[in-house]
Amino acid sequence: MAILPLTASTPRVPLLFRRLHRFHQMDFELALWQLSYLCIAPKQVYRNVYYHKQTKNTWARDDPAILILLFGCLFVAAVGWSVVYSYTPLHAVKLAFIMILRDYLLVGVLTATLLRLFANRVLLSPSSHSSLADSSVEWAYAFDVHTNSFFPFYLTLYVAQLILLPIITKDKWVCLLVGNTLYLAGFGLYIYGVYLGLSALPFLIRAEILLAPLLPLFASYVVSLLGFNIANHVLGAYFGS
Numbered sequence: 001m002a003i004l005p006l007t008a009s010t011p012r013v014p015l016l017f018r019r020l021h022r023f024h025q026m027d028f029e030l031a032l033w034q035l036s037y038l039c040i041a042p043k044q045v046y047r048n049v050y051y052h053k054q055t056k057n058t059w060a061r062d063d064p065a066i067l068i069l070l071f072g073c074l075f076v077a078a079v080g081w082s083v084v085y086s087y088t089p090l091h092a093v094k095l096a097f098i099m100i101l102r103d104y105l106l107v108g109v110l111t112a113t114l115l116r117l118f119a120n121r122v123l124l125s126p127s128s129h130s131s132l133a134d135s136s137v138e139w140a141y142a143f144d145v146h147t148n149s150f151f152p153f154y155l156t157l158y159v160a161q162l163i164l165l166p167i168i169t170k171d172k173w174v175c176l177l178v179g180n181t182l183y184l185a186g187f188g189l190y191i192y193g194v195y196l197g198l199s200a201l202p203f204l205i206r207a208e209i210l211l212a213p214l215l216p217l218f219a220s221y222v223v224s225l226l227g228f229n230i231a232n233h234v235l236g237a238y239f240g241s
Contacts, residue, residue, distance in 0.1 A: 014140040015062045026065035034066060038151050042193060045148060046200035049141075059201065060140035066147060070154070074099040077158040084165060085239055099158075104150060112142035115194065123204040135203040149193030156186035161231065168231045176224075179231035184221040188214060 019025065037044045053059050075096045082092035119137040161168065161182055168179030191213050199207035224230055 014060065014143065016060065016064050016067065016140055016143070019062065020064045020067065023068075025063075026068065027063050028065045028069065031063070031065035031069050034148075035069060035151055038148055038193075039155065042148070042152075042196055043200075046196060049200055058138065058140070060138050060144050070104060070147065070151065071100055073151075073154060074104060074158070077154070077162065080162050081158075081239075084162065108143055108146040108150070111146045112139055115142040115145060115198070119198055119201075119204060123198065123206055123209070125203050125205045127203075137198070137201065137204070141197075141201075145194055145197030148197055149190045152189040152193060153186050156182060156189060165231075169229075169235070171229075173225075173227075176227070176229045179229060180221060180224050183230045183234070184217065187217055191217070 034045050049059050052061065056062065078096035078099050079092055081087075082095055087095065116137050116139050119142070124136065161179075164178065164182065167175050168182065169175070191211065195207060195210040198204055198210060
Protein backbone atom coordinates (compact mmCIF):
# COMPACT_ATOMS: atom_id res chain seq x y z
CA MET A 1 0.00 0.00 0.00
CA ALA A 2 1.33 3.44 -0.88
CA ILE A 3 2.38 5.64 2.00
CA LEU A 4 1.55 9.31 1.78
CA PRO A 5 4.57 11.56 2.35
CA LEU A 6 4.19 14.10 5.08
CA THR A 7 5.83 16.93 3.19
CA ALA A 8 3.38 19.68 2.39
CA SER A 9 2.89 21.00 -1.09
CA THR A 10 1.65 24.33 0.21
CA PRO A 11 3.75 27.20 1.60
CA ARG A 12 4.79 27.01 5.24
CA VAL A 13 2.57 30.04 5.98
CA PRO A 14 -0.77 29.58 4.16
CA LEU A 15 -1.83 32.33 1.80
CA LEU A 16 -4.88 32.94 3.97
CA PHE A 17 -2.68 34.22 6.82
CA ARG A 18 -0.25 36.10 4.60
CA ARG A 19 -3.13 38.23 3.29
CA LEU A 20 -4.55 39.21 6.69
CA HIS A 21 -3.34 42.81 6.30
CA ARG A 22 -4.77 43.33 2.80
CA PHE A 23 -8.20 44.62 3.78
CA HIS A 24 -8.81 46.28 0.40
CA GLN A 25 -8.65 42.87 -1.30
CA MET A 26 -11.09 41.11 1.02
CA ASP A 27 -14.60 40.18 -0.05
CA PHE A 28 -16.59 40.73 3.14
CA GLU A 29 -19.90 40.35 1.32
CA LEU A 30 -19.00 36.80 0.31
CA ALA A 31 -17.69 36.07 3.82
CA LEU A 32 -20.98 37.25 5.35
CA TRP A 33 -22.89 35.07 2.90
CA GLN A 34 -20.77 32.07 3.89
CA LEU A 35 -21.27 32.67 7.62
CA SER A 36 -25.03 32.93 7.20
CA TYR A 37 -25.25 29.79 5.05
CA LEU A 38 -23.06 27.87 7.49
CA CYS A 39 -26.04 28.12 9.82
CA ILE A 40 -28.94 27.48 7.43
CA ALA A 41 -27.44 25.43 4.56
CA PRO A 42 -23.80 24.48 5.21
CA LYS A 43 -23.63 22.14 2.20
CA GLN A 44 -24.13 25.15 -0.05
CA VAL A 45 -20.87 26.66 1.20
CA TYR A 46 -18.88 23.58 0.25
CA ARG A 47 -20.31 23.51 -3.25
CA ASN A 48 -18.19 26.58 -3.93
CA VAL A 49 -14.93 24.71 -3.31
CA TYR A 50 -15.24 23.02 -6.70
CA TYR A 51 -15.40 26.40 -8.42
CA HIS A 52 -12.47 27.62 -6.34
CA LYS A 53 -10.43 24.56 -7.30
CA GLN A 54 -11.12 25.10 -10.99
CA THR A 55 -10.30 28.81 -10.97
CA LYS A 56 -7.42 28.99 -8.47
CA ASN A 57 -6.17 25.39 -8.38
CA THR A 58 -6.62 25.07 -4.63
CA TRP A 59 -9.38 23.70 -2.44
CA ALA A 60 -8.67 26.20 0.35
CA ARG A 61 -9.95 29.78 0.44
CA ASP A 62 -7.36 32.49 -0.05
CA ASP A 63 -9.50 35.39 1.19
CA PRO A 64 -9.09 35.98 4.96
CA ALA A 65 -12.24 38.12 5.22
CA ILE A 66 -14.05 35.37 7.12
CA LEU A 67 -11.22 35.28 9.67
CA ILE A 68 -11.54 39.02 10.27
CA LEU A 69 -15.27 38.64 10.79
CA LEU A 70 -14.72 35.78 13.24
CA PHE A 71 -12.16 37.85 15.12
CA GLY A 72 -14.79 40.58 15.42
CA CYS A 73 -17.44 38.11 16.56
CA LEU A 74 -15.16 36.73 19.26
CA PHE A 75 -14.27 40.23 20.41
CA VAL A 76 -17.97 41.06 20.78
CA ALA A 77 -18.51 37.82 22.70
CA ALA A 78 -15.58 38.67 24.99
CA VAL A 79 -17.14 42.05 25.75
CA GLY A 80 -20.47 40.39 26.55
CA TRP A 81 -18.95 37.80 28.87
CA SER A 82 -16.81 40.52 30.50
CA VAL A 83 -19.95 42.51 31.32
CA VAL A 84 -21.52 39.45 32.92
CA TYR A 85 -18.44 38.75 35.03
CA SER A 86 -17.79 42.46 35.77
CA TYR A 87 -14.35 42.45 34.16
CA THR A 88 -12.28 45.59 33.73
CA PRO A 89 -11.71 46.85 30.16
CA LEU A 90 -8.14 45.53 30.28
CA HIS A 91 -9.36 42.12 31.40
CA ALA A 92 -11.97 42.18 28.63
CA VAL A 93 -9.25 42.75 26.02
CA LYS A 94 -7.24 39.90 27.54
CA LEU A 95 -10.31 37.64 27.31
CA ALA A 96 -10.76 38.60 23.66
CA PHE A 97 -7.17 37.62 22.89
CA ILE A 98 -7.68 34.30 24.69
CA MET A 99 -10.80 33.55 22.67
CA ILE A 100 -9.16 34.50 19.38
CA LEU A 101 -5.65 33.13 19.86
CA ARG A 102 -6.37 30.03 21.94
CA ASP A 103 -9.98 29.00 21.36
CA TYR A 104 -10.03 29.66 17.63
CA LEU A 105 -6.50 29.86 16.19
CA LEU A 106 -4.52 27.45 18.40
CA VAL A 107 -7.29 24.87 18.48
CA GLY A 108 -7.69 25.39 14.74
CA VAL A 109 -4.00 24.81 14.00
CA LEU A 110 -4.00 21.59 16.03
CA THR A 111 -7.30 20.40 14.59
CA ALA A 112 -6.27 21.15 11.01
CA THR A 113 -2.98 19.31 11.47
CA LEU A 114 -4.72 16.22 12.86
CA LEU A 115 -7.49 16.32 10.26
CA ARG A 116 -5.03 16.59 7.38
CA LEU A 117 -2.94 13.72 8.71
CA PHE A 118 -5.97 11.51 9.38
CA ALA A 119 -7.67 12.26 6.07
CA ASN A 120 -4.55 11.68 3.96
CA ARG A 121 -3.67 8.46 5.81
CA VAL A 122 -7.11 6.92 6.32
CA LEU A 123 -9.70 8.54 4.06
CA LEU A 124 -7.75 8.96 0.82
CA SER A 125 -9.14 6.91 -2.04
CA PRO A 126 -6.67 4.24 -3.28
CA SER A 127 -6.99 5.59 -6.83
CA SER A 128 -5.76 8.98 -5.61
CA HIS A 129 -2.31 7.79 -4.49
CA SER A 130 -0.96 8.11 -8.00
CA SER A 131 -1.65 11.86 -8.10
CA LEU A 132 -1.03 13.08 -4.56
CA ALA A 133 -0.23 16.60 -5.65
CA ASP A 134 -3.82 17.15 -6.81
CA SER A 135 -5.63 14.63 -4.61
CA SER A 136 -4.61 15.19 -1.02
CA VAL A 137 -6.04 17.34 1.74
CA GLU A 138 -4.24 20.68 2.02
CA TRP A 139 -3.51 21.96 5.52
CA ALA A 140 -5.13 25.26 4.60
CA TYR A 141 -8.32 23.45 3.56
CA ALA A 142 -8.37 21.53 6.84
CA PHE A 143 -8.15 24.89 8.62
CA ASP A 144 -11.04 26.11 6.46
CA VAL A 145 -13.06 23.15 7.67
CA HIS A 146 -12.29 24.12 11.26
CA THR A 147 -13.26 27.73 10.54
CA ASN A 148 -16.55 26.75 8.96
CA SER A 149 -17.35 24.35 11.79
CA PHE A 150 -16.35 26.85 14.46
CA PHE A 151 -18.97 29.48 13.58
CA PRO A 152 -22.07 27.40 14.53
CA PHE A 153 -20.11 26.29 17.61
CA TYR A 154 -19.49 29.97 18.40
CA LEU A 155 -23.16 30.88 18.03
CA THR A 156 -24.16 28.04 20.32
CA LEU A 157 -21.63 28.24 23.15
CA TYR A 158 -20.37 31.83 22.98
CA VAL A 159 -23.63 33.61 22.14
CA ALA A 160 -26.64 31.42 22.98
CA GLN A 161 -25.04 30.27 26.23
CA LEU A 162 -24.41 33.89 27.21
CA ILE A 163 -28.05 34.78 26.56
CA LEU A 164 -29.32 31.73 28.46
CA LEU A 165 -26.82 32.09 31.30
CA PRO A 166 -29.41 33.09 33.94
CA ILE A 167 -31.33 29.90 33.13
CA ILE A 168 -28.70 27.22 32.60
CA THR A 169 -26.79 27.97 35.81
CA LYS A 170 -29.80 27.47 38.08
CA ASP A 171 -29.94 24.40 40.30
CA LYS A 172 -32.93 22.83 38.57
CA TRP A 173 -33.07 19.76 36.36
CA VAL A 174 -34.91 21.57 33.56
CA CYS A 175 -32.15 24.20 33.53
CA LEU A 176 -29.54 21.44 33.50
CA LEU A 177 -31.34 19.88 30.53
CA VAL A 178 -31.27 23.16 28.59
CA GLY A 179 -27.60 23.82 29.36
CA ASN A 180 -26.36 20.32 28.62
CA THR A 181 -28.38 20.18 25.41
CA LEU A 182 -26.69 23.42 24.37
CA TYR A 183 -23.28 21.75 24.72
CA LEU A 184 -24.51 18.68 22.85
CA ALA A 185 -25.67 20.93 20.01
CA GLY A 186 -22.45 22.96 19.94
CA PHE A 187 -20.05 20.03 19.74
CA GLY A 188 -22.44 18.05 17.55
CA LEU A 189 -22.58 20.87 15.01
CA TYR A 190 -18.80 21.13 15.01
CA ILE A 191 -18.36 17.40 14.36
CA TYR A 192 -21.00 17.48 11.62
CA GLY A 193 -19.31 20.51 10.05
CA VAL A 194 -15.98 18.67 9.93
CA TYR A 195 -17.71 15.74 8.25
CA LEU A 196 -19.33 17.99 5.65
CA GLY A 197 -16.05 19.72 4.90
CA LEU A 198 -14.03 16.60 4.25
CA SER A 199 -16.81 14.64 2.57
CA ALA A 200 -17.02 17.45 0.00
CA LEU A 201 -13.63 16.42 -1.41
CA PRO A 202 -14.16 13.92 -4.26
CA PHE A 203 -10.98 11.93 -3.55
CA LEU A 204 -11.87 11.04 0.06
CA ILE A 205 -13.86 7.94 1.00
CA ARG A 206 -15.38 6.64 4.23
CA ALA A 207 -15.87 10.19 5.51
CA GLU A 208 -18.67 8.82 7.70
CA ILE A 209 -15.93 7.76 10.12
CA LEU A 210 -15.71 11.42 11.11
CA LEU A 211 -19.20 11.16 12.59
CA ALA A 212 -18.07 8.47 15.06
CA PRO A 213 -17.45 10.96 17.92
CA LEU A 214 -21.18 11.70 17.93
CA LEU A 215 -21.83 8.37 19.68
CA PRO A 216 -19.68 8.97 22.80
CA LEU A 217 -20.81 12.61 22.75
CA PHE A 218 -24.47 11.62 22.96
CA ALA A 219 -23.73 8.90 25.54
CA SER A 220 -21.95 11.46 27.72
CA TYR A 221 -24.89 13.81 27.31
CA VAL A 222 -27.35 11.17 28.49
CA VAL A 223 -25.19 10.36 31.53
CA SER A 224 -24.82 14.06 32.36
CA LEU A 225 -28.60 14.37 32.66
CA LEU A 226 -28.35 12.36 35.88
CA GLY A 227 -27.16 15.53 37.60
CA PHE A 228 -23.96 16.90 36.06
CA ASN A 229 -24.39 20.54 35.02
CA ILE A 230 -21.86 20.95 32.21
CA ALA A 231 -22.26 24.73 31.98
CA ASN A 232 -21.44 25.31 35.65
CA HIS A 233 -18.29 23.19 35.47
CA VAL A 234 -17.07 24.54 32.14
CA LEU A 235 -17.69 28.18 33.00
CA GLY A 236 -16.13 27.69 36.40
CA ALA A 237 -12.96 26.35 34.80
CA TYR A 238 -12.96 28.89 31.94
CA PHE A 239 -13.55 32.01 34.01
CA GLY A 240 -12.10 30.77 37.27
CA SER A 241 -15.26 31.26 39.25
